[in-house]
Amino acid sequence: MVGEKRSMDWGFPRWRDYGASREATNVRICDRHNCNEPGNCPAPKAVGTNERWYFCEKHAAEYNKGWDYFEGLDKAEAAARAKQEQSENAGYAEASHYGWSGSGDGSRSADEMRALELLELEPDVDFETIKKAWRAKAKLVHPDVKPGDEDAAKQFQAYQVAYDVLKQAEERRSWRG
Structure with a gap:
């Protein structure tokens, strides 16, 4: 008994420090x-x-x-699959930053991805590029440039909504830090 060390766990292994077990682990x-x-x-x-x-x-x-989860599916099939999965998981709340967004790094929502697609931009562009693309597209279909053209007015509104979605997302990102 003179040369033995006394165990400090008093027979309760869960009191040991993490990783302090004497057994080898695989x-x-x-x-x-x-x-x-x-x-x-x-x-x-x-x-x-x-x-x-x-x-x-x-x-x-x-x-x-x-x-890519939706690889090999056309847009209609991808939308149907996303809708089916959301309905199957209806009991779980979906976080506001989470959604199937297709390509990208996962930091953009599905709405942001649709807005970028409308402006014909890549998912990883910076906000200055978004602003330039929006201005260029809006100038082509602005109601002052094409007065009385309903299609141009609808297109202008779509560009404006897309820009607003991306601007709000950028503000949220910069506010979070």
Whole structure:
């Protein structure tokens, strides 16, 4: 008894510090070549199989970067699938910043993506580019330039609404920090 150390957990293992257990733990290493980080993010190896790659967070993000949920669907099918999924999940509240937006980095809402599509812009443009594109398109169909043209007036209103959506989103982003 002279050389033994007394355990500090008094028989209650949950009182130990995190990671202070005496047993060896199995840590799966990232499946990416030459990566020694823990591979705790499973990713499917192929469609319809249960085989998985196990990546670290960095390589999991790289693996999923170009993944498009609506790939291969036309706009009508994509809209129908999004509507079906929203109706199936009607019991869960959807956050205001979340929505299926197609391409982009996920920071823009579906309304913002539609506005950018109307202005014929990429999802990752800055606000100055949005403003320039809006001005150029609005000048072409402004009611002062095309008086009495109802189609031009509707188009001008659509551009104005798109710009307002993007401007409000930009203000929210800059206000948050």
